[in-house]
Amino acid sequence: MKKIFFISFSLCWVSGFAQNLTCTDITKFDDPLMCTNGESNACIAIEADKSLPLGFYSNLDSLNDIHSDISSGMVIYHLTFKTGSDFSDRVLTIKSTRALFPVRLQLGDLIAKESRTYSVALILCYKPAMDSALTKFKAGEYAAAKTLFKQAQECKYDKPNDGVVERNLLDVDSIMRWQREAEEYAQLLDFSSAITCYRKIRTLNPKDEINNKKLDDVNAQNVQFCEKYFKQAQKFYNYHEYEKALILFKNVSDIGCYYQDSANYMISMVKRAIAADKDKRGVFTYEIGFNASTLLPIGFQIGSYNTKKAGFYWSFFSNPQIFYAMRPNYPKSIAGSVGSTIGITFRPIPKKYDKVPIWFHLGVGYALMSNFKYQNAAGNTVNYNGETLTDQKLTFSPYHAIPFEAGITVKIWYFVLRYTFQYRFWFVADKNTCPMCEPYIHKIGFGFCW
Numbered sequence: 001m002k003k004i005f006f007i008s009f010s011l012c013w014v015s016g017f018a019q020n021l022t023c024t025d026i027t028k029f030d031d032p033l034m035c036t037n038g039e040s041n042a043c044i045a046i047e048a049d050k051s052l053p054l055g056f057y058s059n060l061d062s063l064n065d066i067h068s069d070i071s072s073g074m075v076i077y078h079l080t081f082k083t084g085s086d087f088s089d090r091v092l093t094i095k096s097t098r099a100l101f102p103v104r105l106q107l108g109d110l111i112a113k114e115s116r117t118y119s120v121a122l123i124l125c126y127k128p129a130m131d132s133a134l135t136k137f138k139a140g141e142y143a144a145a146k147t148l149f150k151q152a153q154e155c156k157y158d159k160p161n162d163g164v165v166e167r168n169l170l171d172v173d174s175i176m177r178w179q180r181e182a183e184e185y186a187q188l189l190d191f192s193s194a195i196t197c198y199r200k201i202r203t204l205n206p207k208d209e210i211n212n213k214k215l216d217d218v219n220a221q222n223v224q225f226c227e228k229y230f231k232q233a234q235k236f237y238n239y240h241e242y243e244k245a246l247i248l249f250k251n252v253s254d255i256g257c258y259y260q261d262s263a264n265y266m267i268s269m270v271k272r273a274i275a276a277d278k279d280k281r282g283v284f285t286y287e288i289g290f291n292a293s294t295l296l297p298i299g300f301q302i303g304s305y306n307t308k309k310a311g312f313y314w315s316f317f318s319n320p321q322i323f324y325a326m327r328p329n330y331p332k333s334i335a336g337s338v339g340s341t342i343g344i345t346f347r348p349i350p351k352k353y354d355k356v357p358i359w360f361h362l363g364v365g366y367a368l369m370s371n372f373k374y375q376n377a378a379g380n381t382v383n384y385n386g387e388t389l390t391d392q393k394l395t396f397s398p399y400h401a402i403p404f405e406a407g408i409t410v411k412i413w414y415f416v417l418r419y420t421f422q423y424r425f426w427f428v429a430d431k432n433t434c435p436m437c438e439p440y441i442h443k444i445g446f447g448f449c450w
Contacts, residue, residue, distance in 0.1 A: 026094070026103060027119045042110035046077040046094070048120040055095040057102075060087050083112045094120060125155035130165065137172065140208040142179075146172045171204050182214070191222035192255040226257035237266065242274045281306055283409065285418045285447030289317060291438045301418070301445060303345055305359045305409060311345040313361060315420075317443070322370075341365030341405055341422075357411040367401040367424055369437055399437050401426040411449055418445035 048054055050073055056063055061081055069076045081090065088109040095102040105118065133148030149172060153165045182197035198215040201208065233248035249270060252263035284302045298320075303313025322336035343363020407420035420443040428437055 040112050041080050042114040044079045045117040050075040057093040060090045083110045126159040138207045140210040194218045226255050230259040242270050246270045283449045285445030287443045287445035289441045289443040291441050315341045336370045339367030359409045363405045367403045369399040
């Protein structure tokens, strides 16, 4: 137990002595400061920085006669000692509040009228560490700089309480974090964010040539990718792929490169094109139908003509005679027609390839043809002459059909043209009984879109 205690005590004493040696230094000058010491006395001058308070103690003297002078930021202490062989073992102890242990100076047997000068200073801990740290910092060696800043932070005796080393440590931590983030952004091809990180580093350390070189490289890569994005976005725009173009133009704008102003202008153009494209999907047309010899039904159709997915439409057609049949008196025979179809619309050519949008449409429906006529009591067809005759009555013969149709629609700005070919399957046993039941008709429509 005693052996362990002795070893521990020795280690503590040695570490304390070493700490003291690293903090205090005493230098003897060959050219001493002259001081008045009397005929039988010797004079010792101790020079120290005025920020270093000193206290003195001699094992053989009372040291009551001590005075000091201040010159150029230094304080000089004048100590007078008696001389003689009885003072051969004289030891001067120098104390300071900034030193862990006092320093002992062996003066020995001083000679009368002798004058010696000693300079007492703390061996700097903070300044060498800070100077080395700043050198590493400016060179961009941040890991080494951080180690040295921490050493300076741990200096107990000459570290000022100005917070400089703490701010430098925060700057080093920020820079090292931005370096990691910049490399990650560069690997993800997010050069804009990488540039932001490198610029932050340059703000804290403009002399970091390594960082400045990386910033130049990333700027060059950013310009290349920016140009590539912009040209690809223009291709998407020319092919009417507005959603893709908008994404790339926004990327160019966010990057902030040479094409930023052009990208911002194109963003507004793309947004207008998207809005216009969405606003023109609904279509309404007025239609006229005819066959080889006769003008047939008139009507309308309304539907959706989408850019990518299929749309739907509905059409209605009739002729004026169907309305005339509703009147109580009409002097002619009537061939009335009415019907309706529903179908799908689709765009056969992708939007990026056609400059003038076109759609195909396919549909099916129902058609009715009725032959309205006046008959007398004998069953003969007569023309109504405007007189009320008891032997005349209005009869009609309905004929039914299923029409199949196909066609094309062309959109030009806000207007559309529509052509439809319709083939009708009539449920008639003898076609001669329904001469007005044409097997096909053509329909031409014109209208607008929104």
